[in-house]
Amino acid sequence: MTGTVYLVGAGPGAADLLTLRAARLLGEADIVFHDALVPAAILVLAARAEKVAVGKRSGRHSTAQRFINKQLADAAGKYAVVVRLKGGDPMLFGRAHEELSYLRARGVRVEVVPGVTAALAAAAEMGVSLTRRGAARSVTFVTPRQGAGEAPNHWLRAVLAADTAVLYMGAGDAAAISAALIAAGKPAHTPVAVAASVSLPEARTAYGTLAEMAQLVGRVGGAPALMLIGEIYGRALDKAVQPERCAIG
Amino acid sequence: MTGTVYLVGAGPGAADLLTLRAARLLGEADIVFHDALVPAAILVLAARAEKVAVGKRSGRHSTAQRFINKQLADAAGKYAVVVRLKGGDPMLFGRAHEELSYLRARGVRVEVVPGVTAALAAAAEMGVSLTRRGAARSVTFVTPRQGAGEAPNHWLRAVLAADTAVLYMGAGDAAAISAALIAAGKPAHTPVAVAASVSLPEARTAYGTLAEMAQLVGRVGGAPALMLIGEIYGRALDKAVQPERCAIG
Structure with a gap:
């Protein structure tokens, strides 16, 4: 060799x-x-x-x-x-x-x-930090895809415990993921952002709540897309930083 | 302007x-x-x-x-x-x-x-993925520094729930952090890696267990250093990938 x-x-x-x-x-x-x-x-x-x-x-x-x-x-x-x-x-x-x-x-x-991972580029594009003093001290990157021999919904625990969670490779199952999180105790009104084609000219982002996650995925054009979950995506926290909710499609 | x-x-x-x-x-x-x-x-x-x-x-x-x-x-x-x-x-x-x-x-x-964050560069340098099919489906980035108005040890929950955790800006308090995690139920023998000067010629990495975390920080020359916690840093999981434990200092 x-x-x-x-x-x-x-x-x-x-x-x-x-x-x-x-x-x-x-x-x-x-x-x-x-x-x-x-x-x-x-x-x-x-x-x-x-x-x-x-x-x-x-x-x-x-x-x-x-x-x-x-x-x-x-x-x-x-x-x-x-x-x-x-x-x-x-x-x-x-x-x-x-x-x-x-x-x-x-x-x-x-x-x-190493390279720039999509979650960091999405945060840059949205202008919303993944972590923020006083609001988010931890961010979890997780994939909800279940592997062979893994406990079902093992990923839920990590999302529930983190201040901010970014879900990779899950947008195709957004409805089931949002339902599983709500059933596990994550409030349905938790703020959510969904980002597609991050960093490209056709980039699209939609904001809403956990209950609306599947619709948000639809609004950005479907999978692949990142799903970002946490209080930092809520308007109330900081109007100066939170971007306008997009009118997409 | x-x-x-x-x-x-x-x-x-x-x-x-x-x-x-x-x-x-x-x-x-x-x-x-x-x-x-x-x-x-x-x-x-x-x-x-x-x-x-x-x-x-x-x-x-x-x-x-x-x-x-x-x-x-x-x-x-x-x-x-x-x-x-x-x-x-x-x-x-x-x-x-x-x-x-x-x-x-x-x-x-x-x-x-956006930029390449230290955890990804450390993973590249160590040759150990932060996530691995069948072993780690979530990685949490967290800082154990407590901000004003934040609950003490709020960060613990996120670390306990993640398959892999990377702690930023905590190496100066490694002894207290390791004690807090063990007291909260994280096994003392959980594999740990500590990485300093990531991606630079003077980069140093040490491997051990959660109980030894403060000594590992000492072995790489002290703070600033990243602390990485999870089963993926254990030798047993995959001898082909896990690098040799370094004899440093």
Whole structure:
């Protein structure tokens, strides 16, 4: 093996929210394996690289992941600079663990390049801090998708205990998620924001309450979208900071 | 007012972990107000800007914050591009809320540029995902510092409920924090990692248990340091991925 595999965060979507290191590695890459959702404006930075889309199809996760792992190891045998480009940050819901584990077990050199995760870009765009002195001292990032062998609704506990919660990869199940949270004791009137296409020109955000979460997802155009839950999204807390509720659609 | 104030995330420390947007804005800036901890290798990108360090001294937070707010508003009256450069990401424990609120109330145009937060860079450096299918579906970022009017130990709840917890700005009180968590029911043998100078050449990481957390902080050279708590930092979970326990100091 002569090559190095770089697991690189592509950031939230806007090309200029890549890190300098990520942009440099894309420019040097011989081959780039990228998530299907990484925008063309980012891929164009990998000018000399072969580009391979490795988007996972739902319901076929593990097969696809094993195939990606093998492709990465094979590429490291042929190329000096192999980039695995993942939306957001690789170490947060990015399944980097499987790839790291597989590659290291085969003696392939791997480095991880962190990226701007969507929740931080959404907070920047909305102008609402995820944490705020006196209102939110903790923020939880969680995915409500249930994995094999996991207790159902394990994720609920973390959302209930945090001042602010950001739900990744759950917008398709917004109605069930909102119902489960309300049944578990989260007040139906808890303020919520839903953000889609974060950092891109077509970015859309909608504000409302936990009870309305599924409608809010609909108003921003459906999944994928981030769902952000917490008092900091309420108007009452600070009119100067809270953006106007959008009239979308 | 003619200028725009950009609240910009400087990332975890390494200059090439700035975003392309942050680097461009530093190059265009007329004046940069920066946290005391932002490295010189980043400030040098603001070639034509006046640089003003606005590090807060402990115990004088609110006075200092009010002064920073006023400096930013005054600068926006004189300069086109005013950058407020903050370590990590501005919307996560960055006190951006106070600055946004103050500037908007005065009609100053403000934009926020997200950054790579230290927890993600630490995860990249350690090669240990913050989330992992089947082991960690939620990660909580929390600061154990108590604000005025806040219930004592409010932060404990969020840490107890999360699969992985990252504690910002708490390493100076590591002994008390570890004791409080154990008293609240978190097992003393819960795996812990402590990371200092994340992403810089002098980066140091130590692994151990919750009961040993204060010693681990000592082993990486003391505060500031991130404290990361969760089963994913245990060796047993995956020997292939977990790095060697460092022999530091």
